[in-house]
Amino acid sequence: MRRRLLRRHASSRLSSAHEGIVAAVVSAILGDFLSNLQSKTTADVVARVLEELDENERRRTTNGRPFVTLAWAQSLDGSIALEPGQRFALSGSESLALTHALRASHDAILVGIDTLLADDPELGVRHWSGRWPEPVVLDSRLRTPPTARLLTASVPRSVRIVCTAAADEALGPPLMARGAQILRLNAWPNGWVDLDALVHALAEMGVKRLMVEGGAKVLTSFLRAELGDYAVVTVAPRLLGGLSAVGPLQEGRLPRFASTSSHQLADDFILSGALRWGSS
Numbered sequence: 219m220r221r222r223l224l225r226r227h228a229s230s231r232l233s234s235a236h237e238g239i240v241a242a243v244v245s246a247i248l249g250d251f252l253s254n255l256q257s258k259t260t261a262d263v264v265a266r267v268l269e270e271l272d273e274n275e276r277r278r279t280t281n282g283r284p285f286v287t288l289a290w291a292q293s294l295d296g297s298i299a300l301e302p303g304q305r306f307a308l309s310g311s312e313s314l315a316l317t318h319a320l321r322a323s324h325d326a327i328l329v330g331i332d333t334l335l336a337d338d339p340e341l342g343v344r345h346w347s348g349r350w351p352e353p354v355v356l357d358s359r360l361r362t363p364p365t366a367r368l369l370t371a372s373v374p375r376s377v378r379i380v381c382t383a384a385a386d387e388a389l390g391p392p393l394m395a396r397g398a399q400i401l402r403l404n405a406w407p408n409g410w411v412d413l414d415a416l417v418h419a420l421a422e423m424g425v426k427r428l429m430v431e432g433g434a435k436v437l438t439s440f441l442r443a444e445l446g447d448y449a450v451v452t453v454a455p456r457l458l459g460g461l462s463a464v465g466p467l468q469e470g471r472l473p474r475f476a477s478t479s480s481h482q483l484a485d486d487f488i489l490s491g492a493l494r495w496g497s498s
């Protein structure tokens with residue numbers, strides 16, 4: 219009797235262990251399936267955005283300057299950070315992969331000095347496989363610290379720091395010792411780097427595609443100067459009430475997306491399209 223009870227107990231333990239193993243296998247297969255599906259969706263969206271970018275570049279005349287893509291992540295209310303000088307991670311991992319794929323398809327990637335000081339970005343392609351673009355920093359007064367991550371990243375590449383006559387000459391050598399190239403260009407009346415001079419200097423250095431990632435002052439300057447051929451905006455479903463991606467523009471010359479594609483990557487929406495300026 220006792221032996222029969224023991225056997226029954228053992229077989230019920232065996233069957234619950236068996237159910238546990240089946241559940242673990244099913245959940246592993248389901249997990250793999252979902253993550254494969256997620257990576258397939260990301261890969262499909264990346265392929266479509268990159269195709270659209272190529273198509274736009276083929277159709278656009280840029281008169282000797284690089285093709286310029288503006289790309290940023292914002293909240294639903296148009297904020298790119300809670301406040302200036304503060305880093306705020308807005309995009310999910312899937313849209314981050316898209317940003318890195320976009321970086322890999324550009325020759326150079328540009329940020330303003332205040333973004334460098336706030337985020338200390340590496341400006342690499344860690345979430346996608348591809349070539350690391352060459353960083354360009356708009357930094358009129360050479361405030362870039364020689365310890366900045368983009369100067370110490372393990373991948374060798376040219377880093378260009380663009381200043382104006384306002385920069386103290388003594389600040390150049392420590393940056394050059396870290397491999398940076400200093401470009402001294404004309405300034406706008408407000409002291410910032412003249413963007414027209416910049417894009418032509420970059421073209422002479424072989425940059426055919428330039429990606430501009432921000433921050434807000436830099437994006438606004440490019441939009442005000444009508445220097446943008448294509449834009450990719452990641453919209454995260456949250457509200458920040460923070461630093462607006464785009465500041466005041468010129469009335470009568472407002473940019474719009476001439477054609478808009480939209481994609482969803484996890485919770486984020488990706489809006490991309492060719493930029494055009496006009497009065498309406």
Ligand SMILES: NC(=O)c1ccc[n+]([C@@H]2O[C@H](COP(=O)([O-])OP(=O)(O)OC[C@H]3O[C@@H](n4cnc5c(N)ncnc54)[C@H](OP(=O)(O)O)[C@@H]3O)[C@@H](O)[C@H]2O)c1
Pocket residue numbers: 289290291292297298299301302303304305306308329330331332333334336337356357358359361409410411412413431432433434435436437439440461
């Ligand atoms: N969500 C996103 O996608 C994203 C992306 C990037 C940054 N961000 C956030 O944006 C914030 C920084 O943005 P920000 O607007 O304060 O600064 P920013 O645009 O990164 O840098 C602006 C600075 O760049 C220099 N500059 C030189 N030439 C310029 C020109 N022609 N036009 C504009 N700037 C020029 C100026 O400093 P000098 O006078 O010293 O040269 C200017 O103050 C940070 O909080 C960062 O985390 C968010």
